[in-house]
Amino acid sequence: MKETELVKRLMAGDREAFDALYELYKDQAFRTAWFLSGNRTDAEDIVQDTFVKVYVNIGQLKSAEGFRSWFYRILTRTAWKQSDSRKREFPDEEILIHADIASEAAGDGNPEQIFEREERKKLRAIVDRLDEKYRTTLILYYYSECSTKAIASIMGCLEGTVKSRLFSARRKVKTELMREMKKEGAVYEQ
Numbered sequence: 227m228k229e230t231e232l233v234k235r236l237m238a239g240d241r242e243a244f245d246a247l248y249e250l251y252k253d254q255a256f257r258t259a260w261f262l263s264g265n266r267t268d269a270e271d272i273v274q275d276t277f278v279k280v281y282v283n284i285g286q287l288k289s290a291e292g293f294r295s296w297f298y299r300i301l302t303r304t305a306w307k308q309s310d311s312r313k314r315e316f317p318d319e320e321i322l323i324h325a326d327i328a329s330e331a332a333g334d335g336n337p338e339q340i341f342e343r344e345e346r347k348k349l350r351a352i353v354d355r356l357d358e359k360y361r362t363t364l365i366l367y368y369y370s371e372c373s374t375k376a377i378a379s380i381m382g383c384l385e386g387t388v389k390s391r392l393f394s395a396r397r398k399v400k401t402e403l404m405r406e407m408k409k410e411g412a413v414y415e416q
Contacts, residue, residue, distance in 0.1 A: 229294075255297075259272035259301060272304050276304050294372075295380050298380045356398060363377060364396075366380060
């Protein structure tokens with residue numbers, strides 16, 4: 227069944243349609259929430275709160291075709307609100323480091339996998355240091371695969387602003403990656 231039909235059924239009060247939409251969105255919503263919050267537990271809370279808000283406020287949705295943008299607007303605002311009100315108890319980097327040490331000790335992962343894991347951690351750390359609006363724009367664009375038009379709707383800004391933020395965020399990430407590579411001696415100045 228098409229997403230639009232499910233949304234229309236949900237708007238009419240069909241609980242099974244909500245369950246189907248949950249199944250359709252839960253994984254991508256979790257990944258997006260995890261990238262926004264940087265923490266698995268917080269991401270689970272964000273997703274749960276988002277779906278509760280969707281269920282309770284579905285009557286406020288103007289058209290079924292706008293569901294995806296409306297959903298991600300609720301998700302990102304819930305994540306922002308949670309990050310403002312709660313600090314992490316301990317950084318998820320510590321969990322990743324301990325998991326990597328454990329997997330290396332167990333002999334898991336070849337050198338290529340270990341290198342890729344390290345590079346993803348570096349990239350993640352750089353993205354985490356970005357201003358919230360730049361970070362959210364990157365995450366929605368690359369990980370949630372939202373269009374610039376959809377991101378503008380989600381974030382309540384103009385599409386040109388989204389494009390500008392994407393450009394600036396990419397430049398900032400590139401600059402930081404180059405700085406990291408220079409520190410490691412991987413880039414030689416000419």
